[in-house]
Amino acid sequence: MTRTAPHLATLVLLTALTVLTLNMFLPALPAMQEAFGVSEQVIGQSISLYMAAAAVLQLILGPLSDRIGRRPVILGMLVIYVVASILCLLATDITVFLIARTAQAVAVGGGILSSAIVRDLYEGRGAAAKLSLIASAMAVAPMLAPMVGGAMEAAFGWNSIFMAYAGLGAALLLWCWRDLGETKASGGIAARGVSQLLGSALFWSYVGVQALGVGVFYIFLTGAPFVMVEFFGLGSAQTGLVLGSTTAGFLVGAGVSARIVERLGGMRLILFGRMLPVIGICAAWVYFAGGGVALWPLLCATLCVGFGNGLSIPSSAAGALSVQPELAGSASGLSGAAVLAMGAGLTAMATAVVGAQTTPATLLAVMGLVALGALASAGAARMLDKDVPARG
CATH class of the missing domain: 1.20.1250.20 (MFS general substrate transporter like domains)
Structure with missing residues (x-):
């Protein structure tokens, strides 16, 4: 067909x-x-x-x-x-x-x-x-x-x-x-191809960018409501607006990515998109660890998280699907399941850690560790992908 x-x-x-x-x-x-x-x-x-x-x-x-x-x-x-x-x-x-x-x-x-x-x-x-x-x-x-x-x-x-x-x-x-016509090229899949995909460090590096990047978002959504109420004294309506800050950042980041990725290349966006949340989160953590009590540094950090995800996740998804193009469906399913599983695990961790010490510094510390993991995955993908100039 x-x-x-x-x-x-x-x-x-x-x-x-x-x-x-x-x-x-x-x-x-x-x-x-x-x-x-x-x-x-x-x-x-x-x-x-x-x-x-x-x-x-x-x-x-x-x-x-x-x-x-x-x-x-x-x-x-x-x-x-x-x-x-x-x-x-x-x-x-x-x-x-x-x-x-x-x-x-x-x-x-x-x-x-x-x-x-x-x-x-x-x-x-x-x-x-x-x-x-x-x-x-x-x-x-x-x-x-x-x-x-x-x-x-x-x-x-x-x-x-x-x-x-x-x-x-x-x-x-x-x-x-x-x-919707059939878009997959003719031919079935071989068990060897699936095995190679599962054993590909490059594939899992790209998946790590997605799973850990989204994981930072899940941690914020889980821990922020407690911090907003107990530390900042906000109501439910105000908390809802704060929670929307990462989504707003993602919307802008994805829009920018769509406009510039063909000119700059996906790997540049992945690396910058993973550096930005680390910088924003670390700066906000320093502020709150030093005794700061204003809300705006936390909002700036979460906007960095959302914007960075919008820049990096589409390109990392494209990279994961390009490792074995004939197995794009398998790659998409595996990466989606990994993101869901990582989100569930990090949500449970955030509930335990932030629940024990409900402060912005604690929340940002957990987010920062996972953001560093996402940056490390991006660095691994950059080193492993020998075809970066062609793929962008």
């Missing part, structure tokens, strides 16, 4: 499905708890089971797309997603709802396969530019989705959110049937 380039909007929407399915329903959790007559812990499984399934599915859907193609996997994923969303909408039993909700985790394929499709169609700097455009468009989704979900629940009830999921999935299914 010919390698047919889908519209960029198709890839953005497929990636958006992952984010929307995870967090648009969150404001409706109390209403759902009441509707099903269960405890907070039970309804909370709609998040934990979803994330666990998403981690496993990333390891399945990527390699499967390398074997049978991107198009059949995406179309099959969307069929399952629509059916699962309808079951969630109609469920009157919590067990049925949780099973269907867990099945919705197939949405994770939208993100990993969009990245693989970009690598199928573009190389090096071109792939990094397209991934940056997708990332900059997607940076808005985590901010808007809970607001939209909350408004829908207030106006029409929690079921309306799952009706929207089903409608969006059905619309995407029809659109992808029309717009």
